[in-house]
Amino acid sequence: MHFRAAFVYLVPAVHCLDAVNYGAFTQTAAFSIANQLKIFERIGLNVTYLQIPNSTFAYPNLLNGGYDVLTGTIDNVVNLRFNQKASLTVLGQVDSGPDIVLAATPNITNVHQLRGKPLMVDSPTSGYAYILRKILSLYGLKLENGDYFFQAAGSTALRYKYLTTGSLPNGTTVYATILTYPFTQLAQGLLPGERPIILARASDFIEPLSSTAITVAESSLSNGPKRNIIKRFVAALYASGSYLAATENEDCAVQAIMKQLNVTREVAQLEYVAATSPISGESTNPESNLNVSKQGLWNVIDVRSQFGGFATIANGEGFDFVEATQPGVGNMIDYSLRDDVLRTYGMWMKDTMNIGIRLCDTF
Numbered sequence: 001m002h003f004r005a006a007f008v009y010l011v012p013a014v015h016c017l018d019a020v021n022y023g024a025f026t027q028t029a030a031f032s033i034a035n036q037l038k039i040f041e042r043i044g045l046n047v048t049y050l051q052i053p054n055s056t057f058a059y060p061n062l063l064n065g066g067y068d069v070l071t072g073t074i075d076n077v078v079n080l081r082f083n084q085k086a087s088l089t090v091l092g093q094v095d096s097g098p099d100i101v102l103a104a105t106p107n108i109t110n111v112h113q114l115r116g117k118p119l120m121v122d123s124p125t126s127g128y129a130y131i132l133r134k135i136l137s138l139y140g141l142k143l144e145n146g147d148y149f150f151q152a153a154g155s156t157a158l159r160y161k162y163l164t165t166g167s168l169p170n171g172t173t174v175y176a177t178i179l180t181y182p183f184t185q186l187a188q189g190l191l192p193g194e195r196p197i198i199l200a201r202a203s204d205f206i207e208p209l210s211s212t213a214i215t216v217a218e219s220s221l222s223n224g225p226k227r228n229i230i231k232r233f234v235a236a237l238y239a240s241g242s243y244l245a246a247t248e249n250e251d252c253a254v255q256a257i258m259k260q261l262n263v264t265r266e267v268a269q270l271e272y273v274a275a276t277s278p279i280s281g282e283s284t285n286p287e288s289n290l291n292v293s294k295q296g297l298w299n300v301i302d303v304r305s306q307f308g309g310f311a312t313i314a315n316g317e318g319f320d321f322v323e324a325t326q327p328g329v330g331n332m333i334d335y336s337l338r339d340d341v342l343r344t345y346g347m348w349m350k351d352t353m354n355i356g357i358r359l360c361d362t363f
């Protein structure tokens with residue numbers, strides 16, 4: 001018999017990954033897991049994390065295609081959508097106010113010492129500036145009375161850097177700002193004389209709070225290829241958030257956070273506790289299913305209203321916030337992509353959680 005030689009070529013699997021430009025203020029715990037456990041790659045995505053410098057830059061950049069998807073506090077969307085009719089869409093809630101605190105330089109030990117001081121914010125009309133005003137107003141300090149003033153200093157990553165170095169790049173002394181995950185706990189890794197002082201915790205004043213949200217330009221949802229990429233991105237975050245939420249994965253989640261943030265195990269453990277907090281932790285998992293908390297959203301709207309944050313709609317006078325926040329296609333909140341993800345990738349997400357346990361052994 002004549003045998004024809006069989007040549008077996010060992011061709012490396014060709015992974016054609018689709019590029020995703022992901023704009024974010026911070027690296028959430030679910031993102032750390034997705035990145036470290038290569039969950040984005042498993043769903044065919046090459047995600048580039050683009051650190052957002054400030055919210056004033058971020059949202060126009062999302063609308064003009066500079067980012068495919070962004071995570072940021074839902075207050076920004078409420079502001080831009082209702083005040084400026086910006087076509088931004090929230091696909092789901094990521095967390096309920098991630099470890100948000102008012103933190104100060106080490107020689108400031110109580111809120112009253114902030115009287116007369118400049119306080120760092122991203123932008124005076126966006127993000128966490130209204131939370132800061134709410135907390136300080138309850139201590140009797142009011143921006144409108146000149147009890148303190150604002151310094152626009154950029155996103156939390158920059159403000160953390162300035163807070164821990166004590167000054168802005170131009171040498172101006174800084175005193176306090178809002179910090180969030182992961183910076184609140186990163187600060188705990190610093191030496192006592194350098195460690196920022198936590199003056200107040202947002203969840204003691206506003207609770208529940210709807211905060212970080214997966215946000216896209218509305219137009220990208222009717223663009224087939226782009227929608228498909230965003231769908232897979234959401235599936236990867238959902239799978240990673242589910243992994244984070246399962247207590248049996250604690251050890252691996254801590255390791256993923258440790259590697260992603262380049263922090264000690266002690267700090268990573270604190271981050272894990274913050275990210276899984278039932279009050280202010282992350283919620284990209286079946287427990288909350290990316291649902292935006294209604295009460296959390298009313299609190300966002302109330303706090304903004306209290307300080308004149310709906311100026312271009314006559315401060316909300318006569319504006320139907322209930323109707324404007326109804327989920328639906330073409331509305332501010334649109335769960336149709338989330339529902340699509342659950343239908344298409346439900347099995348994939350379950351499978352990924354199991355694979356994640358094995359992948360963790362490679363750390």
Ligand SMILES: *[C@@H]1O[C@H](CO)[C@@H](O)[C@H](O)[C@H]1NC(C)=O
Pocket residue numbers: 017019046048
């Ligand atoms: C992922 O994207 C980056 C930046 O565009 C590129 O340098 C890299 O080669 C890509 N990796 C893969 C596996 O496609």
Ligand SMILES: *[C@@H]1O[C@H](CO)[C@@H](O)[C@H](O)[C@H]1NC(C)=O
Pocket residue numbers: 107108113173
């Ligand atoms: C804290 O330290 C800074 C810089 O050394 C100084 O300018 C500021 O006055 C101090 N604040 C208080 C409340 O002591």
Ligand SMILES: *[C@@H]1O[C@H](CO)[C@@H](O)[C@H](O)[C@H]1NC(C)=O
Pocket residue numbers: 053054056057152153154
């Ligand atoms: C926001 O970031 C952009 C891009 O880096 C920068 O040009 C701009 O000056 C920043 N604005 C503020 C208020 O920090």
Ligand SMILES: *[C@@H]1O[C@H](CO)[C@@H](O)[C@H](O)[C@H]1NC(C)=O
Pocket residue numbers: 151152153168170172
């Ligand atoms: C330093 O930068 C801050 C924030 O951009 C600005 O408000 C302040 O006026 C600057 N100070 C000086 C002395 O240039």
Ligand SMILES: *[C@@H]1O[C@H](CO)[C@@H](O)[C@H](O)[C@H]1NC(C)=O
Pocket residue numbers: 262
């Ligand atoms: C991680 O942190 C250590 C200690 O702070 C530092 O020396 C190192 O350069 C960091 N590595 C990366 C990749 O940032």
Ligand SMILES: *[C@@H]1O[C@H](CO)[C@@H](O)[C@H](O)[C@H]1NC(C)=O
Pocket residue numbers: 286287288289291
């Ligand atoms: C999410 O909200 C929908 C209504 O929009 C509700 O039917 C569902 O039960 C909620 N899911 C969770 C897990 O809260």
